[in-house]
Amino acid sequence: MSSTETQQQTKVVLTQAFDEKAHVGSRYTDYLPVYDTTTTFPPTQPFEVRDRGLDADPAKPNLLNADNVTVTKLTPRIGTEIRGLQLSQLTDAQKNELALLIAERGVVVFRDQDFKDIGPQKQKEFGRYFGPLHIHPVGAHVKDHIELHNIYLGPDNLYRAQTRSSKLTTTGQHSDVSYEHQPPGVTILTLLEVPSSGGDTGWTSQVVAYERLSDPIKKLLEGLRAEHSGFPQADGARRDGKHVRREPVKSDHPIVRVHPVTGQKALFVNPGFTKKIIGLKDEESDAILQLLFKHISQGQDFQVRVKWDDRTVSLWDNRVTSHTAISDYDVNDGAEGLRHGFRITTLAEKPKGVNGLESVW
Numbered sequence: 038m039s040s041t042e043t044q045q046q047t048k049v050v051l052t053q054a055f056d057e058k059a060h061v062g063s064r065y066t067d068y069l070p071v072y073d074t075t076t077t078f079p080p081t082q083p084f085e086v087r088d089r090g091l092d093a094d095p096a097k098p099n100l101l102n103a104d105n106v107t108v109t110k111l112t113p114r115i116g117t118e119i120r121g122l123q124l125s126q127l128t129d130a131q132k133n134e135l136a137l138l139i140a141e142r143g144v145v146v147f148r149d150q151d152f153k154d155i156g157p158q159k160q161k162e163f164g165r166y167f168g169p170l171h172i173h174p175v176g177a178h179v180k181d182h183i184e185l186h187n188i189y190l191g192p193d194n195l196y197r198a199q200t201r202s203s204k205l206t207t208t209g210q211h212s213d214v215s216y217e218h219q220p221p222g223v224t225i226l227t228l229l230e231v232p233s234s235g236g237d238t239g240w241t242s243q244v245v246a247y248e249r250l251s252d253p254i255k256k257l258l259e260g261l262r263a264e265h266s267g268f269p270q271a272d273g274a275r276r277d278g279k280h281v282r283r284e285p286v287k288s289d290h291p292i293v294r295v296h297p298v299t300g301q302k303a304l305f306v307n308p309g310f311t312k313k314i315i316g317l318k319d320e321e322s323d324a325i326l327q328l329l330f331k332h333i334s335q336g337q338d339f340q341v342r343v344k345w346d347d348r349t350v351s352l353w354d355n356r357v358t359s360h361t362a363i364s365d366y367d368v369n370d371g372a373e374g375l376r377h378g379f380r381i382t383t384l385a386e387k388p389k390g391v392n393g394l395e396s397v398w
């Protein structure tokens with residue numbers, strides 16, 4: 038267990054964040070959201086991590102040339118779909134090649150998986166291969182498995198129901214918990230139940246988002262860091278009367294991040310957590326961030342939208358993509374069905390930018 042997973046555990050008190058009556062007959066009630074209201078843990082300490090992609094054969098023969106495997110690009114620049122391989126059965130060589138493929142393609146979607154049925158221990162073990170597991174400082178999780186971050190939106194979602202939004206859209210591009218000093222790399226989302234239509238997830242290539250910028254803007258951004266903050270999320274949680282397990286953190290990350298394996302440059306700002314550009318006047322920072330957020334959110338020509346079913350697992354690299362849930366289904370219409378899943382989030386290196394620029398906090 039890494040320091041990121043060390044918890045100071047007293048007697049755990051759980052708040053159930055769902056109504057049992059809405060889930061009679063479901064096979065996955067053990068994965069419904071609960072909210073630990075007692076565990077606290079200290080700030081995450083720096084840790085060393087070696088990206089698995091560094092140990093991959095760049096041609097990826099073990100992964101891509103395995104028997105009966107079909108590999109399809111979902112769009113030219115982002116997203117690959119794989120059929121004919123079980124994540125639960127991959128060898129280490131295949132997992133290393135998968136880490137590289139996720140870095141190159143941003144998101145890799147595995148169809149017809151048994152992953153959701155192998156149990157939380159094996160699911161976490163699979164995640165840990167790619168890095169220490171993140172524990173969400175405020176999110177709902179799976180009972181007895183605080184590293185399994187809950188994804189559930191239903192009429193009985195007592196956890197999220199308290200959050201009121203006055204926004205026109207439910208979509209919001211973000212890179213998960215990018216305020217962390219060593220934010221996530223490989224991230225794994227498994228859906229257990231899906232609505233009859235809708236509930237897709239959209240990913241944006243931050244590599245292409247960077248490439249599209251003009252040379253003078255690229256040059257400007259390469260020399261700058263931006264602040265990513267966990268404070269609004271923690272404040273919101275407190276406002277809703279929820280327990281904050283770890284005091285929030287902020288990090289100033291390079292705006293242009295270099296991937297440690299591919300060497301690709303990616304834009305590393307997102308509307309979810311990036312608050313300001315360090316060293317600029319307020320109006321300058323606001324104007325440039327608004328420009329970049331709009332660019333990321335509107336770039337349908339460098340995005341992929343993935344349709345789920347209940348045997349799909351998607352893996353993405355939070356260093357080179359941003360994403361949004363697309364909550365377009367009616368959670369109050371029983372006929373549309375439930376959407377329920379869990380996320381395993383692995384932490385990666387301290388971000389590195391161009392010309393030796395590094396994160397500070």
Ligand SMILES: O=C(O)CCC(=O)C(=O)O
Nearest residue numbers: 188226237238362363380
């Ligand atoms: O539910 C989804 O489609 C994505 C939710 C999300 O942002 C995540 O799992 O990181």
Ligand SMILES: [Fe+2]
Nearest residue numbers: 211212213360
């Ligand atoms: Fe996310």
